[in-house]
Amino acid sequence: MRDEMAPYVHQLWQDAFADHPLVDDVRCVGYFFALTLVDDKASRKRFDNGDALALRGRDICFANNLIMRAVHDSLIAAPPLVMSRADAENFVALARRCVDQLARELGRLP
Helix, strand or coil, X not given: CHHHHHHHHHHHHHHHHCCCCCEEEEEEECCEEEXXXXXXXXXXXXXXXXXXXXXXXXXXHHHCCCCCEEECCEEEECXXXXXXXXXXXXXXXXXXXXXXHHHHHCCCXX
């Protein structure tokens, strides 16, 4: 499972957030996934209220039945260790939708 699914989910996670306007650092280790919210991606400038934005992101995730934690200016997730490819795709797509919703609230996405 580790040799097959972890690299697959890691690639999905990286691909989902690589071009996101609010996300700078996209990282994963095993089945721990994280992303850092930034005000300006090019300069990597963090939000002055990054903690509050991460909490808002967490609330959006909870409202969409996705459990993610807010840690400073980052969102982290630890999905189930047993996932099918479809489960992994749904997890990553839901996380992207939630971060997109936060970006829309901030006027960063239409």
